[in-house]
């Protein structure tokens with residue numbers, strides 16, 4: 186809990202009909218109900234404090250951090266005092282200033298499951314001048330918070346998820362931005378890649394403090410491509426060179442979830458709720474995030490922040506794109522279909538294990554708000570920056586740093602963050618970090634349908650999805666994949682020597698006669714977009730972008746701030 190610091194104002198004000206001691210410090214606004222004078226109760230043989238209907242504020246004292254105040258507005262008591270419901274009406278320009286005796290503070294209130302709401306409380310002052318002092322003091326405090334955005338560029342995908350993006354923005358988000366005094370330029374996209382191309386070339390970014398994306402992971406992907414490209418082009422970085430160090434983007438990105446999976450929003454905020462996301466943007470949160478660049482033969486393909494999945498997740502995406510009319514349910518349909526299809530894929534995975542960092546993919550700890558592992562590893566990578574990049578670039582598969590695995594896989598997944606989403610609340614790699622400069626490479630080897638189902642179902646339960654003989658996970662900085670049909674003759678010869686068996690690629694699985702797997706071609710699912718190439722070179726760029734988010738908060742934060750406090 187934040188300490189109050191030096192007091193700016195302290196007054197006795199009224200909330201509804203009760204007297205409160207209200208104080209404002211540099212960090213906290215606190216209101217504490219005054220203890221009423223004892224009154225004599227005729228039917229009880231003792232003095233007692235009058236009882237009030239129990240309200241959320243009936244504790245000793247409540248407070249809100251100044252950093253979580255959304256705005257303050259002046260109210261005016263009408264001729265009869267208050268409205269019938271006890272609330273106050275907004276003052277109009279025509280009405281006299283000095284009759285303003287009440288002000289309302291709008292602030293963040295934490296609800297269950299990481300949701301935030303905009304709560305409000307109205308304080309009545311004994312005189313107009315005091316009311317003015319309170320309003321201007323709170324406004325001054327808010328104006329001093331430099332991390333809050335004032336001008337935002339908003340892109341709405343009207344086509345994502347259940348096609349509700351425009352309605353969600355207009356009804357739930359725009360009114361909050363207006364209350365917080367944020368001005369916006371809103372663009373409703375007209376075609377795929379409209380936002381990406383607009384950001385890359387057309388827009389004057391200097392005018393804005395951030396970009397807001399209303400849509401799903403695919404739409405977010407458009408935004409980061411536009412921003413990252415623009416930043417690299419402005420800095421003269423060659424996008425096609427996989428070994429280039431990328432320049433971090435200065436503008437923060439806010440995600441208003443209106444897609445099908447909304448994994449990036451869920452894994453960075455803890456919920457996919459548009460109001461919660463809007464409030465994180467308003468208070469000016471900042472969460473750095475790793476980005477993977479994906480290349481093929483020194484040609485840039487895409488960036489990824491959440492899942493790069495070949496095999497099962499690639500096939501689910503390819504199949505589901507043909508069923509967009511089903512909305513988000515397309516993933517469930519295609520998920521079951523691809524599970525039953527049970528294809529396996531042969532190829533070679535080589536990876537560069539993350540060295541010198543703290544944390545492993547099997548840790549019980551999670552990446553939470555203010556994560557020390559992200560902080561430590563991020564600092565380590567930026568201090569060792571150039572040296573590390575040079576070592577990495579010069580590492581070759583022959584020098585022992587790179588490790589190589591050849592085999593038959595049902596799925597090859599790289600999770601640069603947990604990939605938690607409503608379908609899988611702990612995600613594909615529960616201990617992955619948002620900003621530690623690594624990705625968790627998960628290899629699911631060919632196994633029976635029953636075993637694969639056990640693995641998949643563990644994404645939805647508390648059981649460890651990696652604690653299975655056919656699953657392995659490595660925390661890496663870089664990896665490459667080559668499907669067997671793309672391998673060179675010498676690599677194929679090596680494969681054959683290693684396996685000791687001369688199998689034809691199209692041959693039905695003999696290792697697991699009961700599994701019924703069939704070999705096939707797959708594609709990569711890159712944050713919900715299909716990649717055109719299968720042989721890829723992936724590299725993690727530590728903390729390349731920043732979101733208007735703070736990571737998932739510990740439940741204790743929720744408890745501290747909603748419970749009455751005693752200072």
Ligand SMILES: CCCCCCCCCCCCC/C=C/[C@@H](O)[C@H](COP(=O)(O)O)NC(=O)CCCCC
Nearest residue numbers: 401402403444445446447448516520609644712713
């Ligand atoms: C047969 C039982 C299956 C149970 C599987 C449960 C595992 C779910 C893990 C989900 C991980 C999701 C990773 C996120 C991927 C998104 O980027 C991507 C695009 O999202 P959007 O743009 O919002 O549509 N979503 C997917 O690829 C869907 C994967 C669904 C797999 C069933």
Ligand SMILES: Nc1ncnc2c1ncn2[C@@H]1O[C@H](COP(=O)(O)OP(=O)(O)O)[C@@H](O)[C@H]1O
Nearest residue numbers: 345346374375376377400401402403404444445
């Ligand atoms: N106006 C538009 N018309 C058609 N497609 C669009 C439009 N705007 C964006 N897109 C594309 O829609 C795709 C899906 O968007 P997304 O918001 O991620 O929804 P979902 O989560 O349902 O996949 C993305 O590939 C994006 O590029």
Ligand SMILES: [Ca+2]
Nearest residue numbers: 601618619623
């Ligand atoms: Ca990471």
